[in-house]
Amino acid sequence: MSAAISVEAAVKRYGSLEALGGVDLEVRQGDFFGLLGPNGAGKTTLISALAGLLRLSSGHIRIMGRDVVADYREARRQVGIVPQEIVFDPFFSVREVLKIQSGYFGLRHNDDWIDELLFRLDLSAKADANMRQLSGGMKRRVLVAQALVHRPPVIVLDEPTAGVDVELRQGLWTFVRELNEAGHTIVLTTHYLEEAQSLCNRIAMLKAGRIVALDDTANLLRAVEGLTMKVKVE
Numbered sequence: 001m002s003a004a005i006s007v008e009a010a011v012k013r014y015g016s017l018e019a020l021g022g023v024d025l026e027v028r029q030g031d032f033f034g035l036l037g038p039n040g041a042g043k044t045t046l047i048s049a050l051a052g053l054l055r056l057s058s059g060h061i062r063i064m065g066r067d068v069v070a071d072y073r074e075a076r077r078q079v080g081i082v083p084q085e086i087v088f089d090p091f092f093s094v095r096e097v098l099k100i101q102s103g104y105f106g107l108r109h110n111d112d113w114i115d116e117l118l119f120r121l122d123l124s125a126k127a128d129a130n131m132r133q134l135s136g137g138m139k140r141r142v143l144v145a146q147a148l149v150h151r152p153p154v155i156v157l158d159e160p161t162a163g164v165d166v167e168l169r170q171g172l173w174t175f176v177r178e179l180n181e182a183g184h185t186i187v188l189t190t191h192y193l194e195e196a197q198s199l200c201n202r203i204a205m206l207k208a209g210r211i212v213a214l215d216d217t218a219n220l221l222r223a224v225e226g227l228t229m230k231v232k233v234e
C-alpha cells in the first residue's frame, strides 16, 4: 500500500533562511498524524508545498503516490487543505463558496454532499448568508467544508481550532475523528502536544525546518518525558 503522503528531502529556502532543511516524512494511509512545532518551525511551509501552493527548492512530495509538481491536478484531487488563514470573497454566500470549489474539481452535481457538509458543520442555517456576515468560528468551519467538497482521501488541517471556542472545537474534533474512522487520512498541525496526544496515533516534531522526532504517539511522549526529566535532574 502506498503512503498517503511521502516527503523526500524537502528543502525550501528564502534567501539565506532555510524554512525546510531536508524533511523526510511518511504519513501512512489511515493515520491521524500530528505535525507539531513552535512558531516558525516550517509547518505552514510544508503544508503549502503539499498543496502545491509553493515550489520546494529541492525534494519531492507525493500524495497517494502522485507527485505534487509533475502530477499536480491528480495530486490536488487526493487532498483537502484547511488553511490557517481565512480568506474569502465577503460577498459570496456560504453555499456559493462551496459550489465554486466543487466547480474547480469539475463536480457539477454536488448539492446533496454540500447539504450534508453544511449540516455536519452546523452551518445549514447560514447557507445563504454572505461570508462577511459570519463569525470567525463559522468562517473556519466553512474552510473545513470547502476542503471536503471533493471527498478527498487525505485531509490536512493547519491549526484549525485557532480562535474557535471550546464547544465548537469539540464538535470539530468529533467530526474529524469520524472522518478518520471512515478511512480518511488526517494530518493536523498544532502547537499543542496535549491536543496532538488526544487525537493523533503518530506525531512528528518539526523544529527550525527539521524533523527532530517522529514516532507513534505513546513512544514519542515517553521520549519527550525522558527529555524533560533529564533537563529537570541536570
Ligand code: ATP
Pocket: 014, 017, 018, 019, 037, 038, 039, 040, 041, 042, 043, 044, 045, 046
Ligand atoms: P506558525 O506556528 O507561527 O504558523 P510555522 O511552523 O507554520 O509557524 P512557517 O510559516 O512555515 O512556520 O515559517 C517557517 C519559516 O519560514 C519562518 O522563519 C518564516 O519567517 C519563514 N517564511 C515563511 N514564508 C516566508 C516568505 N514568503 N518569505 C520569507 N520567509 C518566509
